[in-house]
Amino acid sequence: MRNESKDQNLNSPSKPQDVRKTVPAPQQAAELEKAQMGPVRALAASFGLPRLIITAFLLLMFIAAPIVGNDFWTQISNVINRFSWNAILVLAMVPMIHSGCGLNFGLPLGIISGLLGATLSIEFGFTGAASFFMAILIATPISVVLGCGYGWLLNRIKGGEMMIATYVGFSSVSFMCMMWLLLPYHSPTMVWGFAGKGLRTTISLEGFYSEALARLLRIQIGNLSIPTGTLLFFALMAFLMWAFLHTKTGTAMTAVGSNPTFARAAGVNVDRMRLLSVVLSTWLGALGILVYEQGFGFIQLYNAPFYMALPAVSAILIGGASVNKASIVNVLIGTFLFQGMVTMTPTVMNSIIHTDMSEVIRIIVSQGMILYALTRKSEGGSH
Amino acid sequence: MSNAPLLEMRNISKDFFGNKVLVDINLSLREGEVLGLCGENGAGKSTLMKILFGMDVIRETGGYGGDVLLCGERAEFATPFDALAAGIGMVHQEFSLIPGFTATENILLNREPKKHSVLSEVFGDRLNALDRREMDQRSAAAIDKMGVHIDADMTINSMPVGHKQFTEIARELSKEQLRLLILDEPTAVLTEKEAEALLESIRGMSRRGIAIIFITHRLHEILAVCDKVVVMRDGRVVQDCPAKETSVPEITRQMVGRDVDLAGGEAREVRDLSSAKNILSVRGLWVDMPGELVRHVDLDVREGEILGIGGLAGQGKLGIPNGIMGLYEAGGKVVFDGAEIPLNNPRRCLDSSLAFVSEDRRGVGLLLDESLEWNVAFPAMQIQNKFLIRLLGGLIQWRDAKAIHAVTEKYIDELAIKCTGTRQSARELSGGNQQKICLAKAFALEPKFLFVSEPTRGIDVGAKALVLDALRRFNRESGVTVVMISSELEELRSVCDRIAIISGGRVSGILPAAAASEEFGMLMVSKVV
Numbered sequence: 001m002r003n004e005s006k007d008q009n010l011n012s013p014s015k016p017q018d019v020r021k022t023v024p025a026p027q028q029a030a031e032l033e034k035a036q037m038g039p040v041r042a043l044a045a046s047f048g049l050p051r052l053i054i055t056a057f058l059l060l061m062f063i064a065a066p067i068v069g070n071d072f073w074t075q076i077s078n079v080i081n082r083f084s085w086n087a088i089l090v091l092a093m094v095p096m097i098h099s100g101c102g103l104n105f106g107l108p109l110g111i112i113s114g115l116l117g118a119t120l121s122i123e124f125g126f127t128g129a130a131s132f133f134m135a136i137l138i139a140t141p142i143s144v145v146l147g148c149g150y151g152w153l154l155n156r157i158k159g160g161e162m163m164i165a166t167y168v169g170f171s172s173v174s175f176m177c178m179m180w181l182l183l184p185y186h187s188p189t190m191v192w193g194f195a196g197k198g199l200r201t202t203i204s205l206e207g208f209y210s211e212a213l214a215r216l217l218r219i220q221i222g223n224l225s226i227p228t229g230t231l232l233f234f235a236l237m238a239f240l241m242w243a244f245l246h247t248k249t250g251t252a253m254t255a256v257g258s259n260p261t262f263a264r265a266a267g268v269n270v271d272r273m274r275l276l277s278v279v280l281s282t283w284l285g286a287l288g289i290l291v292y293e294q295g296f297g298f299i300q301l302y303n304a305p306f307y308m309a310l311p312a313v314s315a316i317l318i319g320g321a322s323v324n325k326a327s328i329v330n331v332l333i334g335t336f337l338f339q340g341m342v343t344m345t346p347t348v349m350n351s352i353i354h355t356d357m358s359e360v361i362r363i364i365v366s367q368g369m370i371l372y373a374l375t376r377k378s379e380g381g382s383h
Numbered sequence: 384m385s386n387a388p389l390l391e392m393r394n395i396s397k398d399f400f401g402n403k404v405l406v407d408i409n410l411s412l413r414e415g416e417v418l419g420l421c422g423e424n425g426a427g428k429s430t431l432m433k434i435l436f437g438m439d440v441i442r443e444t445g446g447y448g449g450d451v452l453l454c455g456e457r458a459e460f461a462t463p464f465d466a467l468a469a470g471i472g473m474v475h476q477e478f479s480l481i482p483g484f485t486a487t488e489n490i491l492l493n494r495e496p497k498k499h500s501v502l503s504e505v506f507g508d509r510l511n512a513l514d515r516r517e518m519d520q521r522s523a524a525a526i527d528k529m530g531v532h533i534d535a536d537m538t539i540n541s542m543p544v545g546h547k548q549f550t551e552i553a554r555e556l557s558k559e560q561l562r563l564l565i566l567d568e569p570t571a572v573l574t575e576k577e578a579e580a581l582l583e584s585i586r587g588m589s590r591r592g593i594a595i596i597f598i599t600h601r602l603h604e605i606l607a608v609c610d611k612v613v614v615m616r617d618g619r620v621v622q623d624c625p626a627k628e629t630s631v632p633e634i635t636r637q638m639v640g641r642d643v644d645l646a647g648g649e650a651r652e653v654r655d656l657s658s659a660k661n662i663l664s665v666r667g668l669w670v671d672m673p674g675e676l677v678r679h680v681d682l683d684v685r686e687g688e689i690l691g692i693g694g695l696a697g698q699g700k701l702g703i704p705n706g707i708m709g710l711y712e713a714g715g716k717v718v719f720d721g722a723e724i725p726l727n728n729p730r731r732c733l734d735s736s737l738a739f740v741s742e743d744r745r746g747v748g749l750l751l752d753e754s755l756e757w758n759v760a761f762p763a764m765q766i767q768n769k770f771l772i773r774l775l776g777g778l779i780q781w782r783d784a785k786a787i788h789a790v791t792e793k794y795i796d797e798l799a800i801k802c803t804g805t806r807q808s809a810r811e812l813s814g815g816n817q818q819k820i821c822l823a824k825a826f827a828l829e830p831k832f833l834f835v836s837e838p839t840r841g842i843d844v845g846a847k848a849l850v851l852d853a854l855r856r857f858n859r860e861s862g863v864t865v866v867m868i869s870s871e872l873e874e875l876r877s878v879c880d881r882i883a884i885i886s887g888g889r890v891s892g893i894l895p896a897a898a899a900s901e902e903f904g905m906l907m908v909s910k911v912v
Contacts, residue, residue: 246782247780248782251761251764251765255753258752259746259749259751261743262749264710265708265739265741266762266766267733267765267766269730
């Protein structure tokens with residue numbers, strides 16, 4: 001915007017304060033514009049019309065649920081539960097977006113680290129809550145090593161990160177499909193019953209860390225059940241991420257994403273920042289899948305990680321992030337809207353049409369949301 | 384034809400939310416007349432043109448006062464389309480052309496002559512075929528009218544900048560009803576030769592009876608082609624006279640409202656720093672910077688001086704700071720303050736208290752999407768750990784929002800940066816103010832040595848003086864050695880103690896600033912390759 005009207009101070013260089021007060025700057029102009037266009041449009045402008053529509057639809061679902069015979073509080077609990085499972089996976093998108101590496105389509109790599117941590121923890125004989133913390137402990141070095149390799153790769157193909165990330169995610173999943181069969185796991189809870197080797201596709205976490213966090217301080221009022229522990233754990237992670245972005249290193253990371261040349265000219269090692277962001281993202285992916293599993297109650301191996309990256313990417317986009325700007329608020333809003341839609345729509349639809357179509361509708365809704373979110377990808381971004 | 388002028392603007396006034404930007408503007412323009420409109424950034428030129436062109440932004444912000452008369456009749460344009468229909472054309476500073484289309488296609492975009500076909504008879508006009516031959520003729524006619532030859536079949540993305548500009552002009556000329564053409568700083572991006580061609584075409588258009596409003600910062604161009612000159616300042620017309628009766632210094636004085644003496648004149652102090660020690664010595668420097676190749680530079684900079692580096696474009700003067708600061712691959716030996724500085728390592732230079740204000744403001748100099756606070760404080764934070772709070776015994780280095788705010792406020796005041804506040808994003812500032820932010824960024828580092836590359840490129844004359852003054856003050860008050868690279872010799876002569884001229888990637892000579900222009904001129908072309 002070329003607002004030339006504000007650029008005249010030659011006669012009063014000694015009073016810049018005064019000058020500033022009279023400047024009709026773009027922001028003020030925008031505010032005034034908002035004031036003129038009425039509250040609804042102002043809200044739409046600040047919150048984004050698409051998000052407003054999704055929110056309205058979600059509200060409609062909440063209202064419709066009791067009318068068509070679903071228990072309202074059960075539905076609320078479901079949404080909160082699914083939010084708590086997925087939030088950290090969405091949070092994992094933030095560091096790479098900040099450093100300008102784009103959306104982490106390679107999230108499966110982090111998820112695989114988490115799965116390795118989970119299976120190894122059980123293999124080593126840990127049970128109960130201890131198995132959860134051991135899983136985190138084991139997954140951490142694995143995710144750091146894999147993240148370093150992944151980051152090293154992304155530093156070599158600047159500009160094409162998102163495409164390469166997708167390939168990395170896919171190929172690592174396929175590679176692990178073989179490994180899950182070949183690695184010498186022996187724990188009877190995990191391997192195929194007859195063969196005695198090779199991991200099963202789905203492993204129950206009963207007796208291990210099923211609901212390890214969710215049980216903590218759980219609030220149960222009638223049908224409403226809130227997994228306080230999981231939410232607190234997410235809150236802690238989100239706080240740490242927020243805090244990190246306020247440190248010197250975090251600031252440098254954001255600057256690298258905003259203008260790498262500027263950052264380089266200011267003495268920041270751009271490649272190292274990008275690498276760090278990829279490692280962080282991968283580690284959060286590992287952590288995210290462990291939190292997801294403890295809520296869900298099962299470890300899913302083989303092809304399961306394929307389907308984890310896109311919902312997380314979509315959630316953060318729906319939350320209002322662009323390819324190079326994302327905040328914790330984007331994570332919160334996005335996860336809630338995305339998971340809310342995916343949870344509520346099939347249930348309500350099912351009750352309306354009285355057939356069990358939930359899986360079909362869930363796929364239609366979640367893929368539809370992904371499709372929508374990806375079309376919004378460039379919004380606000382400079383790519 | 385009645386006696387009424389083609390365009391008359393009477394008592395035009397406009398305010399943005401109570402802030403008056405135009406006060407009582409009166410203009411008139413006859414057929415075929417060329418009016419030069421000048422004024423600093425923010426004087427109100429663009430707003431005035433927006434009113435004339437019926438831009439949405441004017442109506443949305445509450446309209447304007449006064450009357451616009453076309454051929455004596457009151458005209459009020461609700462949209463730019465109305466203005467187009469009334470025969471007003473405008474060529475903007477930014478190109479609005481489709482890169483993959485040819486000049487012809489761009490010139491006639493959406494106004495193409497069409498041929499009916501069977502398909503279009505059935506499915507409607509949208510399926511008409513383009514009449515290529517007719518298109519070629521029309522665009523050729525428009526280009527001919529302009530008087531400058533451009534290749535009508537060349538696609539826009541393969542054209543030099545100047546030809547893009549001409550394509551835009553031809554597009555306006557191809558509209559038959561065109562009576563008034565507004566050119567908003569058309570020569571800013573042109574080379575001297577292209578600019579000359581443009582001026583010639585302006586003369587041609589004026590002979591054909593098209594009135595032209597010509598906005599530019601290059602004042603000699605105004606004197607060269609315009610019949611009359613209107614100077615604006617602070618939203619008022621401060622001068623309106625025939626071009627013959629004024630001169631460049633006169634216009635400049637009117638624009639800024641005071642005497643601007645960029646050349647310094649008697650006021651410039653002569654300092655003798657020949658006894659000062661060399662703070663930076665460069666030996667055998669080469670820099671591989673595309674378009675600014677440095678071949679072999681030996682240079683000594685004395686402590687406390689302002690050294691100018693000048694020379695023609697492409698001779699390597701910009702490569703010197705970029706190479707030393709590690710932004711482009713370089714070789715050779717650089718000794719600063721007794722210690723050798725490793726090349727190709729920006730961090731080590733910055734650690735040794737060197738700072739650099741890049742000529743590429745938007746690409747290297749600024750975080751366009753971040754706040755001014757970030758822009759000013761970021762390098763100092765990263766390099767010198769300033770503006771940080773140490774928590775847990777230094778384990779966590781937390782951004783000190785208060786200190787950052789304070790330092791940004793300080794420089795906004797000191798450099799008179801115009802903005803809405805420290806949190807405004809850098810993208811929203813005007814060029815001059817962005818440049819000041821770049822300087823503030825370097826000042827916040829409190830360096831011992833500062834490279835400033837093209838500090839006044841693309842900013843208007845008033846902001847120029849302020850930027851140069853800020854540099855001079857920084858040098859005098861903080862004792863910082865400054866090396867300033869600029870293409871404008873006069874500017875260098877106004878602030879520098881000595882000036883080195885780069886030619887063909889080598890230093891062709893170093894002269895005191897007071898030396899005669901001819902001597903500098905000789906050096907500039909001495910080794911051109």
